[in-house]
Amino acid sequence: MEDQDHEGKKILVIQTHGVATPTRTYSPLFYAMAAAAMEMEVMVWFTMDGTNQLKKGEAEKVQLDKSSNVTLKTMLEMAMDSEVELRVCQQSLELWDMKPEDLIDGVEILGATSIIDLSLSYDHVMYF
Amino acid sequence: MAHENIKGCIVLKELYYNVEHNTWVKVIDDNTVVIGMTDIAQNLAGPILHAKTKAVGTMRRLGKPIATVESGKYVGPVKSPVAGEITKTNENLANDAQLINRSPYKDGWVVEMKSDNLAEEMKVLVTGDEAVAAYKEKIENDNIEACKHLEGSDTYD
Numbered sequence: 001m002e003d004q005d006h007e008g009k010k011i012l013v014i015q016t017h018g019v020a021t022p023t024r025t026y027s028p029l030f031y032a033m034a035a036a037a038m039e040m041e042v043m044v045w046f047t048m049d050g051t052n053q054l055k056k057g058e059a060e061k062v063q064l065d066k067s068s069n070v071t072l073k074t075m076l077e078m079a080m081d082s083e084v085e086l087r088v089c090q091q092s093l094e095l096w097d098m099k100p101e102d103l104i105d106g107v108e109i110l111g112a113t114s115i116i117d118l119s120l121s122y123d124h125v126m127y128f
Numbered sequence: 129m130a131h132e133n134i135k136g137c138i139v140l141k142e143l144y145y146n147v148e149h150n151t152w153v154k155v156i157d158d159n160t161v162v163i164g165m166t167d168i169a170q171n172l173a174g175p176i177l178h179a180k181t182k183a184v185g186t187m188r189r190l191g192k193p194i195a196t197v198e199s200g201k202y203v204g205p206v207k208s209p210v211a212g213e214i215t216k217t218n219e220n221l222a223n224d225a226q227l228i229n230r231s232p233y234k235d236g237w238v239v240e241m242k243s244d245n246l247a248e249e250m251k252v253l254v255t256g257d258e259a260v261a262a263y264k265e266k267i268e269n270d271n272i273e274a275c276k277h278l279e280g281s282d283t284y285d
Contacts, residue, residue: 033204034196034198034203037196037204037205038193039192065201068201070201082204
């Protein structure tokens with residue numbers, strides 16, 4: 001029953017890499033989807049360079065799989081379809097000169113104190 | 129075995145399907161079923177690298193995962209088409225997850241489940257020509273590409 005014990009646990013994924021480094025964007029979202037498939041509660045927190053992939057029109061420019069049409073936008077949408085919550089750091093938005101209306105749909109903004117609270121309340125934090 | 133080939137994707141008419149979740153159900157007796165992924169599901173996942181079933185004894189509600197599967201480009205749950213208890217798992221999947229790709233309706237079965245209320249559970253599933261029609265619509269609406277099959281896959285003609 002080992003697997004079942006993990007159901008309902010909470011995983012926080014912190015993503016600090018963005019559109020300038022496509023190969024560092026795929027795995028965090030894939031792991032998040034894996035955890036969601038295992039019935040865990042998953043949040044991806046985008047901060048630092050990770051923030052820019054959430055700007056409307058940016059993620060679709062990042063082709064992740066040349067043999068198909070999978071872009072970073074595809075992965076973000078698949079993650080949201082898998083009920084992975086996407087959140088972005090308020091202060092990082094300002095760093096990238098982004099406004100709330102620049103964000104793709106489905107992303108919520110939280111401040112720095114929230115990330116501290118979240119990281120303490122989640123069962124595990126994965127940092128990329 | 130009566131079947132329909134829709135863009136290379138096989139639908140066996142004798143099985144029951146949850147079309148939304150791409151799972152099939154085979155009735156063994158009044159309260160026992162075998163469950164697996166459809167040919168369309170294996171095609172969407174691509175060559176499966178790992179398949180992890182939930183443990184025997186796990187109780188599942190409708191739509192909760194009975195397994196997770198992952199390929200190089202996909203990871204997701206196999207959602208239970210009925211509520212009940214997992215009574216058997218396909219242990220061969222641990223060493224050869226691509227059994228699901230090669231034999232989705234036979235050797236690649238995923239779990240066996242017992243349900244106390246099977247007759248009621250089955251009412252939401254579709255079978256026969258109704259299942260074929262539902263899959264034709266799904267393949268059209270979701271723009272699903274023609275099914276690909278790995279070498280050594282089961283044949284149906």
